[in-house]
Every structure is written in C-alpha cells, then in structure tokens.
Amino acid sequence: MFYQKQHVLLKRYQLICILLLLIGANQLSAQQFLKADSLLGVARDYLSRSMPDNAVPILLSIIENNRENRDVVDCANINLAEAYREKQEYSKGVELIRHILGEKDLSDKNRAFAWNRLAALYNEWGDEKLNGHDSTVKYSLLCIDISVANSFTEYLAASQNELGYVYTRDKEFDKALGFYRNSYLNFFKVGLIPNAMNVGYNISGAYLSMGDPKKALEVVDSALMLSSEDQYKNMYMRLYLRKSDIYEYLRDFANAYWYQKKAREMQEGFFKDRIELQINEMSAKYDLQLKEQKIAEIRHANEIQRQQKIYLSIIVVILLLVLLVILVNFRLKKKIRFQKEEMIRQENLQLKNVLEFKNKELEYKNQELIKATSNIIAFNDVLLNLKTAVEYQQNETAISIIRNNLNFDNTWEKFRLNFEQIHPDFFLKLRNRFSMLSENDQKLCAFLYLGLKTIEISELMCISDVSVSKSRNRLRKKLELERGADIGEFLRSLC
Incomplete structure (x- = not known):
C-alpha cells in the first residue's frame, strides 16, 4: 500500500524518536520537542507497519499543538483518516476527509493527498450502497489531474496504483497494467x-x-x-x-516451500523486532516519566525557592519603606522643630527688643517721674524755707498761701496719677498680695519702688527721716522680709 516502508527506515525513525524523547526530557515533553514534520514521519512509519493505534496519539498531538499551522493540521488529519482505514473504521475516515475537503483554504498538495486517501477508503470499503468502484475511480482521477498540474509525483503514483488495483479487481488487466507501470516509474523517479x-x-x-x-x-x-x-x-x-x-x-512445490519458509522466518524476525522495538519504546517512556517526575520535583523546589525569594524581597522592601518613612518623618520633624525654634527665637528676639524698648521707655518715664518728684521736693523745700521766714515775720496771709501749696495730699494725688500711668498694675498687685497694707504703706512702697532715698521720701511725706526708717521697718515685717532685705528690689521683682 501507499504507506509501506522498509523495516530499516522504520527502526531509524523510531530510534530518532526515542533519542529525542530522552534528550528533550529535561526541558520539554517529547511532543513539544519534536518538530511537526518529524512527528508526522514517525506516525507514517507506524502506519506503514500497520500499527495505527500507535500513530493516532501522535497525530492527535500534532493537531492539538499546531492549530495555527493549517497545512500541518490538514496533513495530520488526512493521516488520521488513513489510520482509521487501517483500523477498518471506514466511515470515520471518509467523514474526516470530506470535512477537510470542505475547507476553503485547503492547499493543493493536501487536497491531492486527501483525494488519494479518500479513493483508498472507498476502494477497501465493502458497502455496496456507496458504489466504491466509481468513487475510487472518481477521486483517483481528481488526484491525478491536480498532481499532474502541480507536479505532485508521489500522489500521482499513489492514485495510479489505486486505479491499477481497481481495474485488476474488475479483470480489466490492460488498464490495470498501464496504471501500474506508470505508478512504478513515478515511485522510482521520486526515490x-x-x-x-x-x-x-x-x-x-x-x-x-x-x-x-x-x-x-x-x-x-x-x-x-x-x-x-x-x-x-x-x-x-x-x-x-x-x-x-x-x-x-507452477507446481514447483520445492521452491514454493522454500520461499514460504523464508517468508515465515522473516515474518517471525519482523514481529520479534517489532516486540523488541515496543519494549524499547516502553522503556524510553518509563525513563521519560521518571525524568519528568524529577523535573517536576525540581520545578516545585525552584518554585518554593522563588516564592521565598519574592516574600523575602517584599519584606526587605517593606522594611526599607518603613525606614524611609521613619527617616523622612524624622527629618520632617527636625525641620518643623527647627522652624518652630527659629520662630520662637525670632519671637523672643522681637519680645526682647520690645521688652528692651519698654524697659527703656519705663526707665525714661521713671526718670521723668523721679525728676518731677525731685522738682516737687525742691519746690516744697523752697516753700518750707519761705514758710519759716514768713512765720518769723508773722504774715498770716503769706503763711496761708504757703500752707495751701504745701498740701501733701494734692502732691500725692498728682504723683499717684503719674505713677499709675507708668505702672498701671502696681497698686492692684500690691493690694492683692498684701491686703493689710495701709495707704501710707502703699505710698512708701511706691517711693521705694522708684528707688528714692530716705530724705527724699521724708520730704515727700512731710515726715522726719527717723519716721521714714521706722515706717520702712514696719513695712518690711508686713512684707515678711528679713532684716536688711532691700524692699525696693523685692517690689520690683514682685510687680
């Protein structure tokens, strides 16, 4: 038949397949490693040895893994139909090839191949309703026409062989021999x-x-x-x-027996080689399975290591991000703290400047107040001296005028108004802290706050120096100060 090959070529293909299976086991499965045309060659070898059950899985794998290559898929499907023919499942083979021939983008080469195999299916199918003779002739002639037009010598020879077989069966030996001779020459021509x-x-x-x-x-x-x-x-x-x-x-039974015996010996050797080859195949598949299991274990271990590395990388990245956030936060806080400190420093500087200005202003006003007080004291001295002189002359009118100008209450009120303008909270704080202080005590506190001397205070209060000293001692006790403590310093620190 069309797919019969020599046994040596068969073993060569099978050995290549086994070697490729073993070589490719470390990375890919055998069907992924082999090219589609090589797998087709292996499948055809199985078909040539009438082993369709071995060819079918390979062909199905080619169809599954090469869906984008239309020509390869079509060729594999046609070979699958040939496998159905060898398994005598003719209806499946015919249905599959008719489906292929219905495709619009079917190449001329695959169309010629499909017509040839369809003719072979009808040639062997014994269903009388199908008119296998006419169908075989019809599709063989179609294959011959397209093969001649496209120089498909292999398919031309195969169809000529099918027609020779048909006409031999019909006893039309002249036609049969004509097609056989052309088929023989064409097969020999393509090697x-x-x-x-x-x-x-x-x-x-x-x-x-x-x-x-x-x-x-x-x-x-x-x-x-x-x-x-x-x-x-x-x-x-x-x-x-x-x-x-x-x-x-020819009734030459001696030669008939010898060639029959020779053929049977070759047949036994052929089946022995086939069994040995099948054993080698199973051994190769078993080795492949072991290697695939080992590869799966290695891949699983590598996957675990990869996931561990990923998790470790994620943890490291998270830690780095946390450190970065901490660093940025620290620098931000430091910057904010520096800005606050700078702001406080500027505010303190401004407050210091304002305070210095206020102190200078206060000092100036105190000086003015002291100066005004000194003027009052000097004026009172003049009036006292004048009073003494007038009293000596006993001028009542002048004495009355002098007494009116020496009115200490008026002098104190003027002094208090000026003092409160400069130190508005002094008397309020003093009364809140020491409520037992009398009016004279408050006056004495004001004079001591300004740093006036005893003689100046005595003149302002119109009392003697001794009275001022006694009043100061009493005030020190009321303020709960130790003997010798500076009352003026205490009052300035208090108010």
Missing part, C-alpha cells in the same frame, strides 16, 4: 523504493490473475533487485510470499 516494490507486487498479482506466472515471476525478481533484503525486510517478505504463490501455481 520511493518500497512503494515501487509494492507496485511490483501488485503487477505480479495481475499477471498471475491473467495466468502468466512467468511474467509475474520476472516482475517479482525485478522488484527484489531494487534493494537488499536487509533494507526492506517487510517488502522482501511479501515478495517471497508472492514467489511462493507463483511456484505453487
């Missing part, structure tokens, strides 16, 4: 030696059906000369069976 040998097998069958065993034997011998037995054991086995049939037809 598909096992396919050419298969056509030779079909030609020999046609000659044998025609009753010409010699021609059939010549064709078989010619086909066997295309390759060595080691290259294509499967085809050699079939051709040996054909020679056995021919020799049996």
